[in-house]
Amino acid sequence: MPEVIRSVETVGEAILEMLQLRGVDTVIGGAPTSMIEAFAKYRAQGKPAPRAILTPHEQTAVAMAHGYFAATGRPQAVYLYSTVGTANGVGGIINAARARVPMVILSARSPIAEQRGVAGARDIHVQWSQESYDQAAMVREYVKWDYEIRRADQVADVIDRAFEVAMAEPQGPVYISIPRDVQAAAMDEIRASAASRRITDARMMPDPARLDEAADLLASAENPVIVTSELGKSAAGRAALARLCDVGGFGVLEASPVYSNLDPEHPCHLGYIFASQVSPDLEKADVIFVIESDVPWFTARVTVPDSAKVIQLGIDPFYQRLPMRGFPCDVPLIGHAEPALEGLGARLESRIPADLRDRRIAAHRSRRQDQQAQLRDAIAREGQLSEITPLWANHCISRLLDNDTIVVNEYPIDLRIVQPGAAGSYFGPSHAGGLGWGFGAALGVKAARPDKTVICTLGDGSYYYCVPASCHQIAAAEDLPMLVVVFNNGGWNEVRKSVVSTHPQGWASKANEVPLTRFGVRAGFEKIAEAFGGFGAVVEDPAELLPTLEAALRAVKDEGRHALVNVVVSV
Known part of the structure; x- marks a missing residue:
């Protein structure tokens, strides 16, 4: 060398x-x-x-x-x-x-x-x-x-x-x-x-005998479901999952996704699991295939049948650095997801009858279409309200997306509406929950991909934590034009929901206002962007939200300025 x-x-x-x-x-x-x-x-x-x-x-x-x-x-x-x-x-x-x-x-x-x-x-x-x-x-x-x-x-x-x-x-x-x-x-x-001699890039292959076990379970399952959170870190792994779904008609749930793990338009995409959401697919599953997911379901909210077999696939499917993790694993697949999914697809191609696969895909598609119709109706209703709801705000943001958009999200986005398309078009927060990640991460994405339109979505709590003056200064000084949308509900809404969930019949749930969850002032976040030469706007009227977002995006694309829209949303 x-x-x-x-x-x-x-x-x-x-x-x-x-x-x-x-x-x-x-x-x-x-x-x-x-x-x-x-x-x-x-x-x-x-x-x-x-x-x-x-x-x-x-x-x-x-x-x-x-x-x-x-x-x-x-x-x-x-x-x-x-x-x-x-x-x-x-x-x-x-x-x-x-x-x-x-x-x-x-x-x-x-x-x-x-x-x-x-x-x-x-x-x-x-x-x-x-x-x-x-x-x-x-x-x-x-x-x-x-x-x-x-x-x-x-x-x-x-x-x-x-x-x-x-x-x-x-x-x-x-x-x-x-x-x-x-x-x-x-x-x-x-x-x-001249070139590093410390090469680490090598595909880790799961034990073939364990792949056979997993294939046997998936081939004989009546109600299989796949759960993933971080498979989309690898575009090749994401593509391999889509191919496996095409082979077996397996439905896929994304659990608090950090990346876009499956094209949301794929008929086998069943939706998303977040803290306030559960899925009936898990409660009736007989085989659950977990792929690169530290928390595939919430045991305090979902009852998974004891009889359900659990396959776990990942570089470290046991997440050994987490002090406690109690999810079962009947079949461990240790290695990179792409070769494992390729191996499973090859084993299953002749074992899943075409009519069974087609029935599954048709059922997934039909249910998805019903859900989308209900969601469209809800969006239309909320667009007529006097206040901006999170659902309507997500709808308006979705209207800004194109094939060159990357969304960096710290908590408020509804992925049923703001749907990530291609691999690498969505990045969500680490499950560690260290608030203040989103704005800085979006700046890093923009620095790395200056050709892309970057939209960063934050809650007001996340915005406080991100050291806003630091981020706005960098956006201006380093010429990183991007759009920041702050969902401003004036407090810690997740904390409020957590208190009520923990004590559903308690004093806080009966109070007009849950203590220590409201900030008490309406901050003019848009003024901070303006202080650093950016475009700033505040919106309270649902009818004005989309035009304001479009104006902000024009400032980003045509004027080369970063922009912030302070969206006052209902709790």
């Missing part, structure tokens, strides 16, 4: 060279001190360097890296400042960990040296106060690997190890701390293989 030798001046510059060599095209958040020096050097000399996106807050940086990977499948580098910056980014790191999103997190650390004459030695007050006994301990439960660079000759191996661990299945974030004086240490050259 050819070796690359590059002249450098410091460890910080060597790190930047290695990141670029390993395919990082964007460093998000900022950079350690000596990497900033390297960026300045490259700019002065006209040398190519990764795009540097400065974020005013670390939570935004981690969310952007999350969105960038979701849109491209390529991990990027994130910079966090010391202990306090790491603390700001922890929520995003938890999201990435639970969503199995790889990224290389670089964090400054207080210098080791205190004495005069050492480049980068401690020279400001915080470098004593910010130091911790174990800086990575804050994130160790949620990163796959952490390490601290202490020597110049480690740089190439540490960066290669970081990408190796981040990209190996199950994928996830990794964390590298770098003391400032180590960053600033003199270094003459960096040596590394």
Whole structure:
């Protein structure tokens, strides 16, 4: 393998060279001190360097890296400042960990040296106060690997190890701390293989005997149902699921989907399971095929027959990093979904009678058509009300979509209405629920896919958490025009529903207003967008919503500005 030798001046510059060599095209958040020096050097000399996106807050940086990977499948580098910056980014790191999103997190650390004459030695007050006994301990439960660079000759191996661990299945974030004086240490050259020799990209194949077991169960099932949440991370896996449905007529439920897992127009698409929704398909199922889903149903809401056999397919179908998970698994299929689904399809093609398959598909299609007709009627009724309902807001957003649209959603979207089309056209939040992910993730998607129209949908609570000024600043400074739609119901509606669900006959359920769930003021979110040169509007009249959204989208597409529409919705 050819070796690359590059002249450098410091460890910080060597790190930047290695990141670029390993395919990082964007460093998000900022950079350690000596990497900033390297960026300045490259700019002065006209040398190519990764795009540097400065974020005013670390939570935004981690969310952007999350969105960038979701849109491209390529991990990027994130910079966090010391202990306090790491603390700001922890929520995003938890999201990435639970969503199995790889990224290389670089964090400054207080210098080791205190004495005069050492480049980068401690020279400001915080470098004593910010130091911790174990800086990575804050994130160790949620990163796959952490390490601290202490020597110049480690740089190439540490960066290669970081990408190796981040990209190996199950994928996830990794964390590298770098003391400032180590960053600033003199270094003459960096040596590394031209292409990485830490290859992790390989299809994991399930045990053929287990595939036979799964095929036997699916072939003999009377009421089989498939449940998935994150299969759509792989476009090939999504396509393989559609082919399996064509073979067996199996109905598919998406459980709190993070991606678009099956074309919603496919006749076997049965709909979605969210916290407030259940499906009769699970309650009558005799075989449940779970594919890449950490929580395929809610045991407190759904009674799955004890006699139902459960097949679980995934890279880690047991989700071993979750402290507790009580779902049964009668047949484990450990590996990538695409080859497993291909193997099952081949085994089932001659075992599912054509008339049975056709009857199933016809029944799914008929039920779906009835549901869509009922939904259209409900939308038409709610469009005549004096207040904007979530259903009507979703309908209006759906009118904006085309083949070049990507929707990034943090909780309010109704996927029955705002239907994602192609693979990669929808990204939802990590099931960890670290609020404040959506806006930053949408910025990352837009940075990665500037050719796409990005629409970000948020609840007002999510918007508060996303550090709005940070996100609006980046949208303006980095030329990332996109549309943000905030469903503003003036409080924590999910908290209200949770209280009432937990205590259905309790005091809160009888109160005119559930305590600690209303914000008490109507915020002018649109003014924050305007403060950063964006388009801002607030809407309360249902008849004005679609025209306002269309005007906002024109500002995005024709004027190159980001836009925010503050939609006042009923609870």
